[in-house]
Amino acid sequence: MDQALFQYLLRLGDTTLILSHRLSEWTGHGPALEEEMATANVALDLLGQARMWLTLAGEVEEKGRSEDQLAYLRDAPQYRNYLLVERENGHYGDTMARQFLFDVWHYFLLRELSASQDERVAAIAAKSLKEVTYHVRRSSDVLVRLGDGTEESRARMQEALDDAWRYVGELFHDDDVIAGLADRGIVPLHSSLWPAWEAHASAVIREATLNLPARDEAEHPAHRGGIVGRHTEALGYILAEMQHLQRAYPGASW
Numbered sequence: 484m485d486q487a488l489f490q491y492l493l494r495l496g497d498t499t500l501i502l503s504h505r506l507s508e509w510t511g512h513g514p515a516l517e518e519e520m521a522t523a524n525v526a527l528d529l530l531g532q533a534r535m536w537l538t539l540a541g542e543v544e545e546k547g548r549s550e551d552q553l554a555y556l557r558d559a560p561q562y563r564n565y566l567l568v569e570r571e572n573g574h575y576g577d578t579m580a581r582q583f584l585f586d587v588w589h590y591f592l593l594r595e596l597s598a599s600q601d602e603r604v605a606a607i608a609a610k611s612l613k614e615v616t617y618h619v620r621r622s623s624d625v626l627v628r629l630g631d632g633t634e635e636s637r638a639r640m641q642e643a644l645d646d647a648w649r650y651v652g653e654l655f656h657d658d659d660v661i662a663g664l665a666d667r668g669i670v671p672l673h674s675s676l677w678p679a680w681e682a683h684a685s686a687v688i689r690e691a692t693l694n695l696p697a698r699d700e701a702e703h704p705a706h707r708g709g710i711v712g713r714h715t716e717a718l719g720y721i722l723a724e725m726q727h728l729q730r731a732y733p734g735a736s737w
Contacts, residue, residue, distance in 0.1 A: 484543065484544055484545050484546075485543055487659075487660045487663045487664055488543050488601070488664060488669065489540055489543045489544050490563060490660050491660055491661070491664055491669075491670060492536050492537070492539055492540035492543060492604075493536075493537075493540050493553070493562075493563040494563045494564065494565070494710050495532075495536040496533050496535075496536030496537035496540055496550075496553070496554075497533075497537075497562045497563045497564035498563075498564040498565050498568050499529040499530070499532045499533040499536065500529070500530065500533035500537070500554060500564070501562070501564045501568045501569050501718070501721060502526075502529055502564075502568035502582075502585065503526045503527070503529035503530040503533060504526075504721055504724075504725055505568060505569070505570075505572055505578075505721070506522050506523070506525055506526035506529070506578070506582075507523065507526045508572055509522045509523070509572065509575075509578065510522075510523055513575075514575050518575070518625075521621060522578075525582070525618055525621070528611075528614040528615075528618065531614075532607070532611045532614070533550075533554070534550050535607045535610070535611070536607060537550040537553045537554060538550045539603055539604075539607065540553060541553055551729075554725075554726075555725070555726045555729035555730075556726075556729065558722070559712075559714050559718045559719050559722055560712040560713075560714075561712060562709075562712065562714065562718060562722075563709065563710050563711070563712065564709050564710075564714075564718075565650070565653050565654055565709045565710060566650050566653055566706060566707065566708065566709040566714065566715060567581060567584070567585060567647065567650040567651065567653065567654065568581070568585060569709070569714060569715060569717045569718045569721060570647070570650065570715070570717060571717055573643070574639065574643075576629055576636070576639045576640045576643040577643040577646065577647070579622055579625045579626060579629065579640075579643075580626070580640065580643035580644045580646070580647045581643075581647045582618075582622045583622040583623060583625075583626045583684075583687070584644075584647055584648070584651055584684065585654075586615065586618045586619045586622045586623075587619055587623075587680055587683050587684050587687075588651075588654045588655075588676065588680055589615050589618070589619075590612070590615050590616065590618075590619045591676045591679050591680050591683075592671070592673070592676060593608045593609075593611050593612040593615055594608075594612060595670070595671035595675075595676070596608035596670060596671070597609040597612055599668070599669050599670065600667065600668035600669055601669045604669060604670075623687045626640065626687060626688070626691050626693075627687065627690050627691040629691070630688075630691025630692055630693045631690070631691050631692045637692060637693070640691065640693060641693050641694060644688070644693055644696065645696055645700075648696040648700055649700060649706050650706045652706065652707065653706060653707040653708075653709065653710065654673065654676075655673045655674050655676060655677050655680075656673065656674075656707060656710075657672050657673050657674050658710070658711075660710075661673055681698075
């Protein structure tokens with residue numbers, strides 16, 4: 484088994500799965516019908532991506548675990564998602580600040596992964612990139628509309644951006660898993676994504692008349708750990724809901 488690749492695939496699969504679940508929580512609670520439908524569509528896109536990454540992870544692991552088993556039969560310490568995506572939704576501005584920061588990172592990561600030396604990784608990344616291109620455009624547009632809106636919406640979006648920013652640093656942290664895979668040409672160094680990410684994010688944030696937080700505010704080590712299984716208590720609540728049926732009726736299928 485390629486342990487490093489397996490761990491990295493879990494990171495991608497778990498991150499998209501958990502964010503998909505978070506976005507799905509807006510169903511029936513959106514601020515407007517159009518926004519609710521758009522959010523649900525993004526959640527479905529991410530769920531589809533999670534299925535592809537987790538299916539490949541199961542193949543690489545070579546233990547016969549399916550995407551469903553990886554999603555529903557692991558506890559929080561076995562999850563490898565980034566902490567940013569497990570944070571509570573808060574108000575809609577909180578959700579969209581989180582989504583914007585993630586979408587821009589996700590876009591530049593998938594763009595690099597599309598050129599991976601592993602053809603399986605490259606194929607999934609290329610397919611996902613088409614969807615994430617839309618995600619970036621949508622979350623950027625919402626950020627601008629809310630930031631450059633009323634005095635209240637701007638203040639709330641600035642607070643939401645500042646709050647989510649603290650978790651951004653983990654997205655660009657290179658550990659031994661990433662470094663080893665980068666040496667093999669399978670993934671990029673995540674730190675190399677920062678310049679393009681910052682340039683794009685800064686331009687949109689300025690257009691939204693918001694202030695860009697300082698980079699060092701995104702580098703606090705207390706806001707890392709998800710990719711090695713150290714999570715906030717929020718993930719436990721997500722999994723309790725997401726895994727309820729599988730835990731109550733083990734092995735059940737449609």
